[in-house]
Amino acid sequence: MAKPILSVTNLTKRYGDRTVVDGISFEVETGEVFGILGPNGAGKTTTLEMIEAMRPIDDGSAILDGIDVSKDPTAVKRIIGVQPQSPAFQDKTKLTELIELFAAAYGQHVKPMEYLNDVQLGDKASSYVENLSGGQKQRLSIAAALVHRPKVFFMDEPTTGLDPGARRNLWELVEEIKSRGVTVLITTHYMEEAERLCDRVAIMDNGKIIALDTPRQLVKDLLKKGFTKKQHVEQADLEDVFIDLTGKGLHS
Amino acid sequence: MSLKKQFYTVYIFAKLSTRRFFRDRLALFFGILFPLIFLFVFGGIFGKSGNNVNFHVAVINNSSSSFAKQFEQQLTSSKIFKVDPKITNLTEANDKMGKNQLDATIVLPASFGTVKAGQTYPSGVAQVDYTQNNAESGQTLTTVLQAEFKDINAKFTKVEEPFNAQGIQLNKKSLTQFDYTFAGLLGFSIIGLGIFGPVNVFPELKKQGILRRLHTTPLKVWQYFVSTMISQAIIGLISISIMFAVAMSVFHLKVVGNYPEIALYLIFSIIAILGIGLALGGWAKNERQAAPLSNIIVFPMLFLSGTFFPRFLMPEWLQKVSTFLPLTPVIDGIRLMATEGKSLFQIGPQIGLLFGWTIIIYAIAFTIFKWE
Numbered sequence: 001m002a003k004p005i006l007s008v009t010n011l012t013k014r015y016g017d018r019t020v021v022d023g024i025s026f027e028v029e030t031g032e033v034f035g036i037l038g039p040n041g042a043g044k045t046t047t048l049e050m051i052e053a054m055r056p057i058d059d060g061s062a063i064l065d066g067i068d069v070s071k072d073p074t075a076v077k078r079i080i081g082v083q084p085q086s087p088a089f090q091d092k093t094k095l096t097e098l099i100e101l102f103a104a105a106y107g108q109h110v111k112p113m114e115y116l117n118d119v120q121l122g123d124k125a126s127s128y129v130e131n132l133s134g135g136q137k138q139r140l141s142i143a144a145a146l147v148h149r150p151k152v153f154f155m156d157e158p159t160t161g162l163d164p165g166a167r168r169n170l171w172e173l174v175e176e177i178k179s180r181g182v183t184v185l186i187t188t189h190y191m192e193e194a195e196r197l198c199d200r201v202a203i204m205d206n207g208k209i210i211a212l213d214t215p216r217q218l219v220k221d222l223l224k225k226g227f228t229k230k231q232h233v234e235q236a237d238l239e240d241v242f243i244d245l246t247g248k249g250l251h252s
Numbered sequence: 253m254s255l256k257k258q259f260y261t262v263y264i265f266a267k268l269s270t271r272r273f274f275r276d277r278l279a280l281f282f283g284i285l286f287p288l289i290f291l292f293v294f295g296g297i298f299g300k301s302g303n304n305v306n307f308h309v310a311v312i313n314n315s316s317s318s319f320a321k322q323f324e325q326q327l328t329s330s331k332i333f334k335v336d337p338k339i340t341n342l343t344e345a346n347d348k349m350g351k352n353q354l355d356a357t358i359v360l361p362a363s364f365g366t367v368k369a370g371q372t373y374p375s376g377v378a379q380v381d382y383t384q385n386n387a388e389s390g391q392t393l394t395t396v397l398q399a400e401f402k403d404i405n406a407k408f409t410k411v412e413e414p415f416n417a418q419g420i421q422l423n424k425k426s427l428t429q430f431d432y433t434f435a436g437l438l439g440f441s442i443i444g445l446g447i448f449g450p451v452n453v454f455p456e457l458k459k460q461g462i463l464r465r466l467h468t469t470p471l472k473v474w475q476y477f478v479s480t481m482i483s484q485a486i487i488g489l490i491s492i493s494i495m496f497a498v499a500m501s502v503f504h505l506k507v508v509g510n511y512p513e514i515a516l517y518l519i520f521s522i523i524a525i526l527g528i529g530l531a532l533g534g535w536a537k538n539e540r541q542a543a544p545l546s547n548i549i550v551f552p553m554l555f556l557s558g559t560f561f562p563r564f565l566m567p568e569w570l571q572k573v574s575t576f577l578p579l580t581p582v583i584d585g586i587r588l589m590a591t592e593g594k595s596l597f598q599i600g601p602q603i604g605l606l607f608g609w610t611i612i613i614y615a616i617a618f619t620i621f622k623w624e
Contacts, residue, residue, distance in 0.1 A: 051470060074470050082468035088460035092275040096266050104264035104470035107257030 005030040005183050006051065006150060010060030013046050013207075020046050023060060023209035028152075031172065033184040035198035039190070043207040044187040045085070051185070054104055065151055072107055078106065078247050081150035081182075085157050086142030089129040095140060096125050098145055102222060106148040119143045135166030142173060146182075153177060153187040157194060165246055171196055258475060264480035270486050282448070284491045287441035291495055294437060294560070295503040298429040307332060307393050310339035310348065310357045319365030319374045327358065332396060342381075349382070355389040356382040358397070363580040373408035427591060432562040434499050435587035438492055438518075439579050440559045443550060445488050446526035450480070451546040454533030458624055467623035477617070481523050489515060507594035516586060517589060517596060517603075521582040526607050527613035528578070534621035553579045578609040 004027040013021040021043040028034045036044045049055040051062045053073035062069040069076050089098055099112035116122045119139040130164055133194060139156060145153065153176070159167040173182065174197050188194055194201050195215045203211040203218075211218060273279050313324045328335045336354065339345050345357040350588035357380070378397060382390025458465045466476070499505035507514075530547065536542035556558070556570070557579035563571050574580055583600035587600070588594040596603070 023505075054468060077468060077470045082465070082469075084461055084465055084468075086461065088462050090272060090462055091458070093268065097271070100470065101263060101268055104261045105466065105471045107253045107261055107470075109260065113442070238619045 002030060003030060004043050005065055006185075007063045008047075008051065008060070009062075010052060010058065011047065011062060012059035013043070013050060013055065014058050015214060020207050021050070024202075024204070024207075024209045025041070025060075026202055026212060028183060028185060030183055031178070031181050031187060032199040033197050035194040036185070036187045036204055037189065037194050037201050038187075038204035039189060040234060042204040044204055045156055047183065047204070048156055048187060051075055052080060052154055078148070079151045081145035081153045083138075083141055083145050083153070083158055085160065087137050089137075089140070091128065091130045093129050094126050095121060095129065095132075098129055098140065102144040103147045108148055110147055115147055116140075116141045118146075118176075133166075134183040135162050135169060138162065138166070138170060139173065142177075144171075146161040146177065150182065152183045152185065153183065157187055158188070159188070161188065164242050167193070168243065254469070258472075261493055262479045262482070265476065266482035266486075269479060270420045270483040273483065273487050279449075283445055284494060287437060287444060287491065287495060288498060290387050291434075291437050291503075294433045294591050295430065295499065298433045302455060303566045307355045307389060308334050308336065308353070309393070310336045310345040310354055311360070312340070312345060312357060313360045314362045315360050315364040315365075315366070315376070316362075317365030317374065320360050320376075321365075322361065323365065323378075326400075346382070347385070352383075352386070355386055356380050356393050356572035358393075381528065390575065395399050406478060427587075429562075430499075430503055430505065431587065432467060433560075433588065433590040434495075434503075434505055435583050436493065436557075436559040436562075438586050439557060439583040440554065441491060441495065442488060442518075442522055442525050443554065443559075443579065444584060445491065445521060447477055447529040447532065449484070450526070450529035450533035451536070451542045452533075454538075455536050455542050458622075459538060461624070464624040473618060473621050476480060477614075480530065484526050485519045485522050489518060492518055505588050505591070507592070509589040510532060510595065513596045514586070514589050516517060517585055517599070520606065520610075521585070524525075524578065524610040524613065525582065527610060527617050531613060531620060534617055537622070556580075577603065577605065578613070579604040581609075582615075 006028040008027070009025050010023045011025070012023050022208065024043075024047065033183055036047060038044050046055065050057050051064065053069050053076045057070045064076050065079055067075050067079075093101070095116055096112040099110065099115050100240060103110040103112075113122060113125060113170070116125050119142055121132075121136060121140055121143065124136065129137070129140065142155075142158075151214065159170055160172075162170065171193065174184060174186070186194075192193075198215060200212065200214050201218070202209045268553040273283065309327075311324055311327055313320055327333050328337075336348070339348065339354075339357075342357070342359070345354065349357060359379040359381060361376065363378065364378065365374045366376070367374050378401075380390060380394045380397065391560070454463070472550070496505070496507065500507060529546075532542055532549070534545050536545070542619045556566075556574035557563070557577050558574075559579070561576055563580070566574065585602035585606070588599050
């Protein structure tokens, strides 16, 4: 097993007498895509925010690339990239300027066009951010989050609210980021997204991790218990029809 | 990160936020055009009066003598009086005086200017009518008329009076009402940019998660604050330069101070007042929290610091209290430098007071700033 880049031990978050994240522990290996799955309110986002040093950790610890998150939050912020659930930017900012701005936040000077081309936004370089579509905003947000070459990339429900074309386009982008050796932590409540992208997934419910393994192993375990699907699955579904008719990524 | 890199961050943030301002029509309107509109309104009210006292009067001449006709003409061409040519009878005059559109009515009776039996020169009594709340200008007007008659009398009677008084205009200008108004309007503009700007923008940035996103980077609060200060100072100086240009060309403002020193004090003032906006906007979670508190702080300051009317018109105790408001040294300092020609060293009390406020305001702003 490769050396873990992130070790989370007994991580806990409480709001009043409600425990939102209830003593969870897991490790993420360098270069893998790790998914946190679960219904709304399971504690996925809060878990991510504690590891990102955005929220105080009430109990337990998170060690990221050898840095204790609660002891040196600024050092952690320098090596992570964060993709928020719904990216928003200040109006009247050009795409190139936004990349310049985020690089500057890390004290770095970059060539914005390279980053925009990486996410297929090169032709929009001098548009204002408010004129982008939802999928384009997500891709711009990813470009902005990777501008300082982070070691770990956090994505919080990146495809919520996107149309299927834009969603597939984003999946390809995540695979591309993985191929550069970046470790990716992703939360989602779309199972097919987790199945396609994640090397391993943790399934959360009520603040606890209730299962953690590779998607394939989780399915195997379920079948071993004697589970059978009631209905025969078609070779294509409506989503495939949609993609076939509208063309992948064209409207992203 | 090295200090150089940290200031590179500040530089880029300041540069982009300044650019954004000049691309945003709404921001341009409130930051630059809005204070200009106020300048035109207040300049129109106070700008023209100057040193000439104007009395708005009606003249009702019931006499047919040539002296009366001549006297009426003299009143009409006088700079002291502004005679309403439309009013021809007492009823119309009384109506206008009742609406306070007229200071007084000068009535020349039928016998005015006729030569009485046994005399060689014309005589008569001009009557000055005024309402109760115009008593002051009515009495002044009566005195002015008496002085005019005295000159005329002297020509007819040739009698030397033992005592007299003579007015001499000194070769020196005093501050006009507009000089006070202009400094006040600059204060208003600084408040608009420095307080209403952040108070409106920050809650919106928080709502959309834009500040939160910045917080996931190593960006520090001081870097964010300093970049905002720089961009606001640039925008403020441009806006205020336009106001100076308009005031000097349209409303004949005479600037006697040293421009670099005035600019320096303006930058200091903009940064000090911006701190209030950063504190309010940085603290508030949403617009509903930000708006009422900023109104509570801004409106008393607007009225008590001499923005719209000079502080010397206030009762003494209020003047003493309002001396210590943060906007007061801003407005007083600008006026002392721009129109009274004082140097930075001569406005020590203003600089000291503003410096004290700046420390307090920013200490609070840093403590209560929230990214989300």
